[in-house]
Amino acid sequence: MLGYVKNNNIQLNYQTFGHHKDETIVLIAGLGSQMIHWNVAFCLQLAEQGFHVIRFDHRDVGLSTHLDHLAAPSFSDLVDAMTFGKNITIPYTLDDMVEDTIGLLDALGINQAHIIGRSMGGMIAQLLASQYPQRVSSLTSIMSSTGNPNLPAAKADVMQLLTQATPNPQADFDQYLSDKIKLAKRIASPAYPFDQEAMTALFVEEYHRGYNPNGFKRHLTAIAATGDLRARITNITVPTLVIHGTDDVLIPIECGEDTAKTIASARFLAIEGMGHDIPSALYPHIIAAFGQNLIKHV
Template identity: 40%
Template sequence: MKVQANGLAIEVEDTGPHGAPPVLLVMGLGMQLTAWPASFVETLVRAGHRVIRFDNRDIGLSARLDHLAVPNLLWEGMKVRFGLPVRAPYSVADMAADAFGVLDALGVREAHVVGASMGGMIAQRMALAAPERVLSLTSIMSSSGARHLPGPRPQVLQVLMSRPKDHSEPAVLAHYVRLFQAIGSPGYPIPPDELRKRIRESMRRGGYRPAGSARQMAAIVADTSRAQELRSLRVPTLVLHGADDPLVPLACGEDTARRIPGAQLVTVPGLGHDLPPGGVERLLEPLLPHLAVGSQR
């Protein structure tokens, strides 16, 4: 269903009893709400939660912002290296305001916020902006955004910087298969046929939106102050990170946990930068008790 959130039409899925403690799931760069595995959502619902997912702005079935410029990511990345300000069409804080707008549209005052990758950054921004509305924070395979942290492995960066040879479904499918195989979990590999099926379903639902992904990436790059601000957080925080993440290395999760007072860090061996069968269950093991403690606030 569509809701109006922060002035934008945002696609939302709302699962579970409305009287249950709400869990807001925030997905990462260029990814749709359907990237949260059904088993993850179902387990949270069985544990007694209301689960709210949404497509971030510029992705999936949510508002396209094609009236905004497409940033030159190479140029903006160079500016970061030299400590120069980055210009982004919108900010991670704007995306956090979208997420609060989703909660407002559903009549939800406070929720557990669980974010993956860029979604973890958005979740951190939510907790900084309105901690009284965040029952607990969970940051999965994400980062504080501190400048000194390591980036993707060279082979992953090479795939990230490549583009499909055209916008046909076979070409885009082949591109994303290469990408997800490059960032996937060595301990929990997804069979190639299953991976292609997931990507094809995602493409047919929300289309290929490279301009939206570029604007989201610019927002990430421009969010340079969050690392210092995290020291002020007093929200119960769980940081989950794969030990074998080739896109956002484990050091990024470790840094996030160090910066947030009282944060718990759980490392999952064999997990990369995805949510594969087997790996999802390892993430749920610490997540469920964390949500139960946050609900007692």
Template identity: 45%
Template sequence: MPILTANGIRIAYETAGDPKDTPLLLIMGLGMQLTAWPDDFVDGLVELGFYVIRFDNRDSGLSTKFDHAGTPSLPLAWLKKLVRWPLRSAYTLADMADDALGVLSALGVARAHVVGASMGGMIAQILAARHPERVISLTSIMSDSGRRGLPGPTREARAVLMRPARNARDLDSLVTHMVHTMRVIGSPAIPPPSGCCASGSRAPSSAMSVRAAWRASWWPSRPRATAANCSSRSASVRWSFTARPIRWCRWPAARTRRA
């Protein structure tokens, strides 16, 4: 697994396609590794003529961990966000956006299409708002800007994202937990393939989970990443400072607008 140094940390990454093709950066969400982007999805983007770059966010996968920062109290973090009290976190979404920018710079990419999922969509928005000259287009998948008043995750989704696997040392337990998580946070209109939750299944979501489990499984990073979310300023505020037009694509609606 290639590792680069950017923004003062080590970041694990993978690329697919021809570096001469149009770059496309994928940013995954809360506590998820680059393996959460299905290989079939990446291969499809390559076939469309993109040079695809994906990476492990800080504190996840094989990138630098922040264990020294401890585990924050999430109820306190959510309360402080609700009442707008200052909240100190090990890092912020802006730091994570700088990581993404550092990946592009380390790979010699001047401009790229940027696609973010869930919290990755929020990171992508901050990246585009702060560095519009580096972003060709922005696609935000199942995400929001963090603006107050917008609906948050369901109770079930919030719970499954914060709940560790029953046995972090057992592969079957890790795979079952990951597949269940993807089922809960996925689209109800597009259910996972039949049998994908069976132990040892080779369905895409299970195969992805096996690879993720073998690479790294680090639940403690999720509370820290959640605290980063709570402590970060709404990306919608940052758009008011963006002078350069950005092509904005919101998934799954086929609507495009200019910021």
């Protein structure tokens, strides 16, 4: 089922899989990513395990509200603010995106859910479990971080690919797709085949659903403005699983280890050969890990 909810003057587009009376899983996407990065096949496999699955577009991406009236700082301005303490306008933080997720649950009449987040979505999921423990049945943080400034950074070439100016797709769509694929291939799981045809189709669909490069910039600012999560997530007691790939060049595995170390109840699962993506070959393994996390804490 596809639909929209509105809260805090933000309209969120969402989609559900499975039966609404089953326990709910909410999938939270990453930086600048639309909900379709949670593959339909992955969502259906979760639903087949007896879950009501929800994926949604964050604010500023896809078919949710684009906050174009808010400033979108450049990456250089963001670096200056973080390095030299310069002031920049902060459109919103990850806390606002936590409230978006809670608003989605409220609008759908869901009191409690299993929260699964990837990358930036993992940070949002951690904050949600900390601030709203009564709303969270379990937490899974995938390829994410605590925001600890002492952790290893992304590889330099990866950061350049992530933050460089992208071609205007209306002027040169082929070059736009080429740049997107170049980054996707660089951060992909080296132990698994890279499906370039599927990734190209995903990026084409994203463009037509809701192209918004300034949303990516505002998401990046939200991460930077929220900062180090460690002091805020030490209170998490819900069943927690932290999953990270051994070959993640965007968010190194030390970041996942730090998340698991900070959350006392967390179980850490390192996946050999996995990068900053979830190859379809790993779906059964990851879904089985979700189930083990729940069984372990029943």
